[in-house]
Amino acid sequence: MEAATAHAEHHHGPPAANVSSRVEAQFLGMLLFIISEVMLFGAFFTAYFFIRVVSGDEWFPIGQDELPKLIAGFNTAILISSSFTMHWALEGARNENRNALRVGLLTTFLLGLTFLTIQVNEYVHLGFAPHDHAQGTIFYGLTGLHGAHVFVGLTLLSFATIRAFRGHFTTKEHRGVEVPGIYWHFVDVMWIVVYSTVYLL
Amino acid sequence: MLNPLRSEQEAFRFLLYVAVVVGVLTAIVLLVRAIS
Numbered sequence: 001m002e003a004a005t006a007h008a009e010h011h012h013g014p015p016a017a018n019v020s021s022r023v024e025a026q027f028l029g030m031l032l033f034i035i036s037e038v039m040l041f042g043a044f045f046t047a048y049f050f051i052r053v054v055s056g057d058e059w060f061p062i063g064q065d066e067l068p069k070l071i072a073g074f075n076t077a078i079l080i081s082s083s084f085t086m087h088w089a090l091e092g093a094r095n096e097n098r099n100a101l102r103v104g105l106l107t108t109f110l111l112g113l114t115f116l117t118i119q120v121n122e123y124v125h126l127g128f129a130p131h132d133h134a135q136g137t138i139f140y141g142l143t144g145l146h147g148a149h150v151f152v153g154l155t156l157l158s159f160a161t162i163r164a165f166r167g168h169f170t171t172k173e174h175r176g177v178e179v180p181g182i183y184w185h186f187v188d189v190m191w192i193v194v195y196s197t198v199y200l201l
Numbered sequence: 202m203l204n205p206l207r208s209e210q211e212a213f214r215f216l217l218y219v220a221v222v223v224g225v226l227t228a229i230v231l232l233v234r235a236i237s
Contacts (some may be wrong), residue, residue, distance in 0.1 A: 031206045080220065087213045181209035185216045189205075192220055196227045 030179050034186050044142050065128040069199050075118045076195045082111035083188045086181050093174040105161040112154045146194050149187045156180035
């Protein structure tokens with residue numbers, strides 16, 4: 001292993017055939033993952049647009065069933081705030097400000113957890129189930145899919161936070177924060193689209 | 202060109218652009234609906 005590392009450090013010329021010279025493996029992995037995620041969300045949005053545009057069916061409120069726009073709006077503000085704290089954390093890593101890195105990551109994690117808790121509470125108090133009507137199926141499908149992504153993001157953030165408190169990451173080596181950061185911003189972008197289409201429009 | 206998958210900074214900037222664009226579009230649609 002050490003010999004291989006030493007060889008890689010002294011190696012000049014083009015990279016090995018299976019390694020990209022332009023994109024690091026970690027970033028390439030996250031890039032392909034996020035592109036596949038966009039397609040997955042696209043499939044769910046297709047169902048949503050089919051109901052609303054092709055079928056022309058009514059959207060919420062349906063009878064007594066309403067969507068809590070205000071609470072979801074508050075939740076949206078929480079999630080967007082968490083992107084600011086994520087960015088702050090990474091700026092901390094870049095500028096060797098360990099406190100900003102730690103507090104930023106921890107705050108991002110707590111804000112994400114709050115978002116998920118409020119969403120679960122919203123599900124508990126909604127007066128309809130996924131099997132009640134197609135609109136309900138799409139609502140739970142889209143918001144649930146996003147919620148699952150928040151959960152994955154929280155898992156990544158928990159790893160980064162624990163590592164930050166253990167003294168990992170430097171000004172030059174902070175991919176362990178940067179890659180979850182890209183993912184977290186992606187999750188926020190998707191929520192902005194989900195909130196505006198499902199709740200507001 | 203902005204590539205949100207290249208770095209966290211670009212992803213953050215992309216998020217801000219999306220928030221502004223989606224916010225404006227949503228406001229326009231809601232306004233048109235309210236008027237008509």
